[in-house]
Amino acid sequence: MTRRTLAGxxxxxxxxxxxxxAWALRPVDPFRGADVRSPAFPSLTYSIxxxxxxxxxxxxxxxxxxxxxxxxxxxxxxxxxxLEPQPGQWDFTQADRILHEAERRNIRVVARLGQVPAWAAPxxxxxxxxxxxxxxDLAAWAAYCGTLAARYRGRIVGYQVWNEPNLSREWGNQxxxxxxxxxxxAACSAAIRAADPAARVISAGLAPTGTHDATxxxxxxxxxxxxxxxxxxxxxxxxxxxxxxxxxxxxxxDAERDGRGRWASFRRVEDLRKIMLLYNDSARQMAILEMGYxxxxxxxxxxxxxxxxxxxxxxxLRAYDxxxxxxxxxxxxxxxxxxxxxxxxxxxxxxxxxxxxxxxFHSPALMAMMRxxxxxxxxxxxxxxxxxxxxxxxxxxxxCP
Numbered sequence: 001m002t003r004r005t006l007a008g009x010x011x012x013x014x015x016x017x018x019x020x021x022a023w024a025l026r027p028v029d030p031f032r033g034a035d036v037r038s039p040a041f042p043s044l045t046y047s048i049x050x051x052x053x054x055x056x057x058x059x060x061x062x063x064x065x066x067x068x069x070x071x072x073x074x075x076x077x078x079x080x081x082x083l084e085p086q087p088g089q090w091d092f093t094q095a096d097r098i099l100h101e102a103e104r105r106n107i108r109v110v111a112r113l114g115q116v117p118a119w120a121a122p123x124x125x126x127x128x129x130x131x132x133x134x135x136x137d138l139a140a141w142a143a144y145c146g147t148l149a150a151r152y153r154g155r156i157v158g159y160q161v162w163n164e165p166n167l168s169r170e171w172g173n174q175x176x177x178x179x180x181x182x183x184x185x186a187a188c189s190a191a192i193r194a195a196d197p198a199a200r201v202i203s204a205g206l207a208p209t210g211t212h213d214a215t216x217x218x219x220x221x222x223x224x225x226x227x228x229x230x231x232x233x234x235x236x237x238x239x240x241x242x243x244x245x246x247x248x249x250x251x252x253x254d255a256e257r258d259g260r261g262r263w264a265s266f267r268r269v270e271d272l273r274k275i276m277l278l279y280n281d282s283a284r285q286m287a288i289l290e291m292g293y294x295x296x297x298x299x300x301x302x303x304x305x306x307x308x309x310x311x312x313x314x315x316x317l318r319a320y321d322x323x324x325x326x327x328x329x330x331x332x333x334x335x336x337x338x339x340x341x342x343x344x345x346x347x348x349x350x351x352x353x354x355x356x357x358x359x360x361f362h363s364p365a366l367m368a369m370m371r372x373x374x375x376x377x378x379x380x381x382x383x384x385x386x387x388x389x390x391x392x393x394x395x396x397x398x399x400c401p
Contacts, residue, residue, distance in 0.1 A: 030274075031270065031273045031274075031277070031282075031327070031330055032277060032282040032330070033327075033328065033329050033330040035282035035283045035330075036282070036283055036284070036285055036329045036330050037283065038283070039285050039329055039332050040158070040200045040202075040236040040237040040284075040285045040287070040332055040333075041158070041200065041237065041285065041287065041332030041333040042332065042376050042377050043285075043328040043329040043330075043331060043332045043375075043376070043377060044320075044323065044324065044328065044331070044332065044333075044334050044374070044375055044376060045072065045073055045332055045333045045334065045376070046069070046070070046071040046072060046073065046334060046374060046376075047071060047072075047073035047074060047075050047110060047333055047334060047335035047336070048066060048069065048071055048073075048074060048075070048335060048336045048337075048338070048339060048355070049074070049075040049076075049290070049335055049336070049337050049338045049339070050062055050063075050066070050074045050075070050076055050338070050339045051076070051077070051338070051339070051340070051341030051342070052076055052094075052097075052098050052101070053076070053077070053079070053082060053094050053098070054094070054342065055094075055097070055342075056342045058342060058358070059097075059098070059101060060101055062339045062356070063101050063102060063105050063107060064105070065339060065356060065362070065366075066105070066107055066339075067105050067107065068370055069366070069369055069370050070370065070374050070381055071107075072106070072107060072108055073107065073108045073109070073110060073157070073333070073335075074102060074107055074108075074109055074110070075109075075110045075111075075112060075160070075289070075335045076098055076109060076110075076111060076112065077111075077112040077113075077114070077115065078095055078111045078112065078113060078148055079114070079115035080113070080114065080115055080116055080117055080120070080141075080144045081115050081116065081117035081118070082094065082115075083095065083144065083147075083148065084117060084144060084147075085117060086117075086119060087119055087120075087140070090147065092151060095148075095151075095152075099152060099155055099156075103155065108157045109155070109156050109157065110156070110157060110158040110159070110160060110202075110333065110335070111148065111152075111156050111158070111159050111160070112159075112160040112163060112289075113144070113145060113148070113159055113160065113161050113162065113188060114132050114161075114162045114163055115132055116132060116133055116134070116135050116141075120135040120136060120137060120140055120141070121133045121134070121135050121136055121172065122136065123136065131169050131170065131173070132162070132163070132170045132171070132172070133171065133172030133173070133174075134171060134172055134180060134181075134184055135184075138183065138184065138187040139187075141184065141187055141188060142187040142188060142190065142191040143191070145159070145161075145187070145188035145189075145191040145192050146191030146192065146194060146195045147195075149191065149192040149195035149196040149199060150195035150196070152196075153195060153196040153199075154196065154198065156196075156199060157199065157200060158199060158200035158201070158202055158236075158237075158287075158333065159188075159192055159199060159200070159201055159202065160202045160203075160204065160205070160239060160287075160289055161184070161185050161188045161189065161201060161202065161203060161204060161235075162181065162184065162185070162204040163204050163205060163289075164204060164205060164206060164207040164241070165177075165178075165181040165204050165206075165222070166178075166206050166207055166209070166216060166217045166218070166219055166222035167207050167209070167215070167216050168214060168215045168216065169215075175214045175215075176216065176217045176222060178217075178222050178225035178226045178228075178229055178231075179225070179229045181204070181226065181231075182226055182229040182230065182231040182234070185203060185204075185231055185234050185235070186231075186234045188201075189201045189234035189235065190234075200236040200237060201234065201235050201236050201237075202235060202236065202237045202238075202239045202287045202289070202333070203226070203231060203234075203235045203237075203238055203239045204239050204289075205239040205240055205241040205288075205289035205290055206219035206222055206223060206239070206240060206241060206272075207219060207241060208241060208243065208245075208263040208264070208268050209263060210261040210263050210264070218263060219240070219241075219263065219268070219272065220262075220263075220271055220272060220275060223238075223272055223275050224275055224278075227275065227278075227279045227281070232279070232281050232284065235284075236284070236285075237284065237285045237286060237287040237332060237333065238272075238276060238281075238284060238285070238286050238287070239286075239287050239289045240269055240272050240286055240287070240288055240289065241288070241289060241290040241291075242266055242268070242269050242288045242290065242291045242319075243266070243290065243291070243292060243293070243294075244266045244291075244292065244293040244305075244307070244315055244316075244319060245260070245264040245265055245266065245305045246264075246265060246266070246305065247266075247315060247318065248266045248267070248315055248318045248319040248321075248322045249267075249318070249322065250265050250266065250267070251265055251267040251270070252265050252267055252268055252270065252271050264305070266319060266322075267322075269286065269288065269327070269331070272286070273286060273330065282330075285329070285330055285331065285332040285333075286327075286330060286331050286332070287331075287332060287333035287334075287335075288323075288331060288333065288334045288335060289333075289335050290335060290337050291319065291334055291335065291336050291337065292316070292336055292337040292338070292353050292355070293307050293311070293312040293315050293316065293353075293365075294306050294307070294349070294352045294353045295307060295308065295309055295312060295352050296349055296352035296353075297352075298346065298347070298349075298352070299349045299352075301349075302349055302352070306352070309363060309364050309365070310364065312363070312364075312365045313363075313364040313365040313368045316336075316365045316368065316369060317365075317368055317369070317372055320334075320369075320372060324375050328375070329377075336355065336369070337353050337354070337355075338350060338353055338354045338355065339354065339355065339356045340354040340356060340357045340358060342358075344357070345359075355369070371383060
C-alpha cells in the first residue's frame, strides 16, 4: 500500500467521521412528525369557532370576517337537540343555511356533535350550551351522526365527536368515563364513515385540568385511558384543547417548576403527543379544537390567567408561530375561539375569550391574525400589509387544498 493510498484512506475516514458526526448532531424531532404521511388535514388548517345556528343577522358578517382573516374553515356545533327535537322529527333549516353561507365563500365546515335532546336521555336534565349527557340509546345517537353525514356528504369536512368528556359537567354530571366515551365515539364514527367515507372523524377535545376526582379527570390520564380502550381505531385525528395560560413558549416543565401543574401551559399539547407516541400512534395527526386567551376580569376561575388585550394580540401571533415552527405536520387543524355567539355579554365567561364581539367588534388580536403569515403544507401566504388587498388576505382560502 502506497503512502498516497494511505493518505487517501485517511481522508475518506475523516469524511466518514465528519458525516457521522453531522448525522449524530442532526435536529431530532421528539414528536416524530415525519411519521405523519397521510394527514387528516393540511398543516396548518386555519379555523375559528362560530355560533351561527340561531342567526340574528350577524352570521353573514361573521363569515365575511372569516374570509378577511384568510382562514378557510369554521367549527360550528350541530346540536342533536336542534336537529331532532323529537324522535324522527328532523329540522335541517338552520344547518342548510349555515352550509350555504359558508360554501358560497369557499369556507369549509367542521361539525361539533353532541348536546343530546331530553328524549334521548330522559334520566338527566343536564344538556344545554355548557352541559351535556351521554344518550341512553347508542343506536339513536349513531342515527343522528349518520343522518347528518349522509345529508352533507362531501360538504362537511370533519366531525368532532363530543366535547370535554373528561369533565363531569359534559358527561351527565356523572364521573368521567373514558371507556363509555369510547363506546359513544365508536358508534358515531361507524355511522359517519358509512355515510361519508371521506369525512374526517376527530375525538373530543379534552379540557386541561389538574383536578382528579368525580368531577374531572386530567386530560393526559383520560387520553391514556382512551388509548387503552382502543379509541384510536375510530378517529382520523386526536382532538386536544390548547388554551393559553401564559406565553406560548412557556412549557409543561416550566409550569411544573412553578407549582402550577403541567396542564397549565399552552404546550401541554406536547405531553399529549408523547402519549400518542407511547401507544405507537405517531402517524396520526392532532387537531387543536380550541385555542385562545381570555381577558376575563370577572370570573375567578378564569381571571387568574387572564391577559390584557395587548398581551392577547402578541400571544396569539406567537402561538401560531410556535405551532408552525415546532408542531407541523403532526398538528393539522387549529381552531381559534371564538367569534361571539348572539346574546353573550360581559357576564358570560365566553365573551372574554371571543376575538370579535358585538360591542367591541374586532379585537386587536383578530386584526393582527388577519395580517399574520399563514402556512398550509408548502403554500405560504406572506405577512399582510395594512394596505393589502382583500385578494391577498383570502389567498389561503383559494389556494390551500
